[in-house]
Amino acid sequence: MRHLITLVCLFALQNSWADMTLTFVDQDNKPVADAVIMLSSGSVATPDAVAVMDQIDESFLPRVLVIQKGQLVSFPNSDDIRHHVYSFSKPKAFEIKLYKGSEIPPIAFDNAGLVVLGCNIHDDMIGYILVADNKYAVKTDKEGKVSLPVKQGDTVSLWSERMIDGVNAIKQVGITSDTQQTFSLELLPPVETMNHSMDYGFGKKQW
The missing domain is CATH 2.60.40 (Immunoglobulin-like)
Known part of the structure; x- marks a missing residue:
């Protein structure tokens, strides 16, 4: 019983x-x-896998990336032109000056919050990295x-x-x-x- x-x-x-x-x-x-x-x-838990924020056709791909606090993010440039990626956001201010390819080392995002990305060369390139505070976070699909x-x-x-x-x-x-x-x-x-x-x-x- x-x-x-x-x-x-x-x-x-x-x-x-x-x-x-x-x-x-x-x-x-x-x-x-x-x-x-x-x-x-x-x-x-903070994933061991390195997340990827690519640059394709003068756009960040994905446009919105969800990661966990402490996770590494790689910023390959798959375009044939150079990009200059930066962010002034408080959780992670950084800059990757003019570059192509995938030789740039991954960057650690140690603080939770929203990181807004831009490109100094292409003003229309906008991307977002939402760093979750080691809490469950998922992104809606196309539907x-x-x-x-x-x-x-x-x-x-x-x-x-x-x-x-x-x-x-x-x-x-x-x-x-x-x-x-x-x-x-x-x-x-x-x-x-x-x-x-x-x-x-x-x-x-x-x-």
Whole structure:
């Protein structure tokens, strides 16, 4: 009987923390890709793997990179032209002067927070590295979906470069379902339609 009770409790615990699909859409019901969803609980060790922020077709790839505090990031330049990568962001200010190829040593990101990347040669090159404080953090796919080990009553944190309150804004949203949930957000227009001369939405206010 004792074993049966133990099995029932284990099943209930596993079921309560089963992965749930969360979907994020904007005010036009369009999926919000490249948003980062973070849990306040659930520690994650610093990965040994070196993350990669490439430069292809005069763009950072991926545009949004999620890493853990203490992780190394490599910055290869796969273009045939030189780039000059830099950031003035408080968690990690750095500069990689004009270069091509992949000879640059990886850089350690020891402080949690948002690092906004730019290129001194190409003003339209904007990228983001979100350094998680060794907490569970995942990025939405092209359909605006993520799968997370959450349950009803939990709260998750949301970051998107399209936040109306600025690129450093974090929004808290509550989980009210046990199966799946869709969140509708008021956001700036999608990146590809935005005016690059604007002083918000691309991290320019943070530099």
